[in-house]
Amino acid sequence: MFTEGQVVSLTDILTSKDVRSARQTQLQASYPEQIICAVKLNIPGNVKTNAAIVNIFVDGWYNILAALNQAGYPVQHTVEYRELATGPEAFIIVDGPIVAVKKVMMELETQLPMGRLFDIDVMAAGNATQLSRQALGFPARQCLVCDQDAKICAKTQAHTYAEILAVIEQHYHQYFNDFRWNQSNAVNFAQKGLLYEVSLNPKPGLVDPASTGAHHDMDVFTFIDSSLALTPYFNAAYQTGFNFHEDDLTQLFAQLRQHGIVAENSMFTATNGVNTHKGAIFSLGILLGATGYCYRQQLTTLTHLQATIKAMLATLITTDFQSLANKPTLTAGEEQFLKYQVTGIRGEAAAGYPTVFELALPQLQKTTGTLPQRLLDTLMYIAGNTRDSNLIKRAGQLEVLAEMHEWANLYFNLGGSKTTDGIAFLQQLDEQFKERNLSLGGSADLLILTIYTGLLTATI
Amino acid sequence: MEIKQTAMAGTLESSDIQIILRAGTNGYEFELESDVAKQFGDQIKATITNVLQAYAIENAQISVVDKGALDLVIKARALTAVQRALAIVDTPNWEVM
Numbered sequence: 414m415f416t417e418g419q420v421v422s423l424t425d426i427l428t429s430k431d432v433r434s435a436r437q438t439q440l441q442a443s444y445p446e447q448i449i450c451a452v453k454l455n456i457p458g459n460v461k462t463n464a465a466i467v468n469i470f471v472d473g474w475y476n477i478l479a480a481l482n483q484a485g486y487p488v489q490h491t492v493e494y495r496e497l498a499t500g501p502e503a504f505i506i507v508d509g510p511i512v513a514v515k516k517v518m519m520e521l522e523t524q525l526p527m528g529r530l531f532d533i534d535v536m537a538a539g540n541a542t543q544l545s546r547q548a549l550g551f552p553a554r555q556c557l558v559c560d561q562d563a564k565i566c567a568k569t570q571a572h573t574y575a576e577i578l579a580v581i582e583q584h585y586h587q588y589f590n591d592f593r594w595n596q597s598n599a600v601n602f603a604q605k606g607l608l609y610e611v612s613l614n615p616k617p618g619l620v621d622p623a624s625t626g627a628h629h630d631m632d633v634f635t636f637i638d639s640s641l642a643l644t645p646y647f648n649a650a651y652q653t654g655f656n657f658h659e660d661d662l663t664q665l666f667a668q669l670r671q672h673g674i675v676a677e678n679s680m681f682t683a684t685n686g687v688n689t690h691k692g693a694i695f696s697l698g699i700l701l702g703a704t705g706y707c708y709r710q711q712l713t714t715l716t717h718l719q720a721t722i723k724a725m726l727a728t729l730i731t732t733d734f735q736s737l738a739n740k741p742t743l744t745a746g747e748e749q750f751l752k753y754q755v756t757g758i759r760g761e762a763a764a765g766y767p768t769v770f771e772l773a774l775p776q777l778q779k780t781t782g783t784l785p786q787r788l789l790d791t792l793m794y795i796a797g798n799t800r801d802s803n804l805i806k807r808a809g810q811l812e813v814l815a816e817m818h819e820w821a822n823l824y825f826n827l828g829g830s831k832t833t834d835g836i837a838f839l840q841q842l843d844e845q846f847k848e849r850n851l852s853l854g855g856s857a858d859l860l861i862l863t864i865y866t867g868l869l870t871a872t873i
Numbered sequence: 874m875e876i877k878q879t880a881m882a883g884t885l886e887s888s889d890i891q892i893i894l895r896a897g898t899n900g901y902e903f904e905l906e907s908d909v910a911k912q913f914g915d916q917i918k919a920t921i922t923n924v925l926q927a928y929a930i931e932n933a934q935i936s937v938v939d940k941g942a943l944d945l946v947i948k949a950r951a952l953t954a955v956q957r958a959l960a961i962v963d964t965p966n967w968e969v970m
Binding site: 427455565 | 883884885887888889908909912943945
């Protein structure tokens with residue numbers, strides 16, 4: 414896999430280092446106040462670029478940019494050279510203290526699944542050399558094969574080329590062709606998302622095995638029936654993505670919607686006309702279609718999943734909200750858009766589900782305890798950080814969002830799901846939701862998606 | 874051969890080596906900086922020494938910053954530094970390669 418492609422000579426490689434070094438000096442002069450990061454890959458052998466190598470680079474590149482922004486160091490400018498025969502490389506010009514930026518980069522080199530293949534130099538104007546790990550008191554980088562100091566293994570040629578390539582290919586395979594993303598697993602994860610969510614208790618206003626919450630027409634059995642009725646749809650959605658070969662991904666979404674209409678009918682048949690999973694049908698269909706598409710492309714990463722979703726839904730908001738004024742019957746989401754300009758699940762979806770990928774999933778990763786404890790804390794975190802359109806609809810006003818924010822804060826201040834106070838608070842909140850006829854359907858849908866992505870990434 | 878001008882080759886990137894050659898009066902005077910100097914310092918100096926000898930350079934001040942370069946990289950960078958120091962632009966002395 415890594416031996417296919419154009420062969421480069423030692424002179425080519427050394428010249429590329431000279432050129433890169435000259436570019437760095439130029440950038441240091443052009444941005445005297447900023448930090449310069451040089452991003453490149455360490456690929457052994459004389460083939461330095463091909464489709465697989467560019468995949469590794471592009472995926473890491475998006476993660477690097479996201480990590481810098483998340484750490485609060487705004488990226489000012491980037492220069493990318495993806496097509497070089499000596500391997501893809503790029504520069505980032507960023508604001509921030511050099512030591513802190515270097516630490517972010519070192520963490521990425523350690524934590525990104527393919528991080529060990531990345532070499533990120535961090536430098537500032539006036540410093541002749543880049544900041545080294547050792548200068549910050551960090552250990553030297555480890556060898557890809559044996560965890561010894563990488564420089565020593567390289568100098569002594571401790572490992573054969575074949576041995577090193579085998580390790581890289583194995584990592585690549587695990588990361589970009591993850592078996593978790595195959596059809597039977599993905600469909601299984603979607604089902605688990607639905608069933609875990611309904612089993613979780615106590616939940617404010619929502620149906621669970623102990624309470625029907627603020628709902629009078631459904632119970633946990635309705636949800637089980639509805640979940641199982643969706644299996645054919647989940648398979649169809651995954652296959653639609655897997656078999657999609659056109660360039661325009663909005664067409665993939667158009668195809669998925671046709672399956673979604675059929676799925677809604679299956680749901681209503683299974684539940685005797687009760688809407689249990691309309692939101693989940695919409696979102697899980699999108700996620701399963703995107704998962705099948707990414708698996709087929711051998712790009713099983715959240716970065717590519719999210720990018721695929723955004724491309725699929727590029728025209729969703731304009732087409733869906735364009736002609737609402739003339740539409741005879743409106744869904745809850747459509748009504749709220751007209752009333753409050755809240756774009757609801759459509760806005761969330763079109764933006765690539767930032768609440769799921771950037772808030773809820775990282776939060777789920779941080780949670781500890783049993784699975785139900787982790788999921789309850791994640792649900793309350795979502796509820797406190799989103800504009801739940803189901804909650805808005807039931808309350809009939811937007812002010813309820815501020816209340817929800819307070820409730821979530823209170824819950825976490827009490828210690829969350831691992832404390833008796835936290836659980837008692839949820840029970841009280843459930844009572845209050847029942848009295849006021851409130852529920853958290855939107856947050857529950859986002860939890861389902863978070864469970865799904867958590868299972869895809871082996872977070873849970 | 875005498876060094877005509879101070880010359881530099883290589884970068885400070887990992888897996889590379891930067892070599893600066895200056896005219897000297899007292900044989901080869903090395904100044905070496907490397908994370909792995911303890912284990913490989915002598916080997917790095919020997920590789921560079923071989924290249925200098927192949928060009929019959931008798932005196933030189935040699936500043937080296939090694940970032941974990943492989944032997945063949947050290948040779949190639951030393952060769953470039955020597956050619957620049959001697960102001961030769963013709964083909965490398967392949968016997969040392």
